[in-house]
Amino acid sequence: MEEIKKTVEDAEIVSETAIKDATEEVIEAKDNASPEEFLKSLTDAGLNLISTARGRLDAVVGDLVDKGKLSDEDGSSLLNSLFEGGGKIRDKIGETASDVRGKIQDRMDAPTGKDFKKMKKRIKKLEKEVAALKAMLAEK
DSSP: OHHHHHHHHHHHHHHHHHHHHHHHHHHHHHHHSOHHHHHHHHHHHHHHHHHHHHHHHHHHHHHHHHTTSSOHHHHHHHHHHHHHHHHHHHHHHHHHHHHHHHHHHHHHTOOOHHHHHHHHHHHHHHHHHHHHHHHHHHHO
């Protein structure tokens, strides 16, 4: 039991380091990036944490199986249930990032892709009208 406790403690240390590194990256991005770049950094940091946690869990369970503390079947079952939950977390991070991006755009009153398409269409129409007026003036 002491060995399992030590293995879990080692995994916690690795996870804490990963969280610290991700937090520093996010803080740096917050200070030096546009809101969209910051959101991307935040999302990337979350996904990297999930990936790190997955790798550590895999290693911890592998160690426990190798040491005979956990059967192969139990180890597989445990990893599958944990990874299934991780996939849900990853999906939730993506949804949350999308929601936050929308809120940032709303707060900044930033134009969306649709807005840009409408503006481009309107500009082309106005350019044609200006060209027609210039042609009319040139004829006089």
